[in-house]
Amino acid sequence: MKTIFSICLMIMLSFCTFAEARQLSASVHIIEKRSETPPIEVIAIDNRIKVTNAPVGSKLEIYSVVGIKVAEIEITQPSGEYTVNIAKGYYIVRIGETVRKIAIR
Helix, strand or coil: CHHHHHHHHHHHHHCCCHHHHHHHHHHCCCCCCCCCCCCCEEEEECCEEEEECCCCCCEEEEEECCCCEEEEEECCCCCEEEECCCCCEEEEEEECCEEEEEEEC
16 A cells, blocks of 8 residues: 555656645655554364454354365354364364464364
8 A cells, every 4th residue: 555655656746846746745644554453363272263353243264275165153252262063184264354274183
């Protein structure tokens, strides 16, 4: 986002005179939106998946390593443990935009 803004600013400045460019660059303020939400944590312990900082109402999706969805659980609280009845092995867990690899043992 900052890079796109810089490119647009350079293009605008190239069409202005030097005095106009100085005035324009002095009046532009860069505002960055910073995410204050902590990252989602996913930990597998035996046949349980412990989730921390997940948005309530989102889906915990579990995929095999070849991409087949094997389970889907609705998140009912920001932090909690969910028991899964799937075979032992390696899986990919997705909650919204967060993706993690886990091992069920």
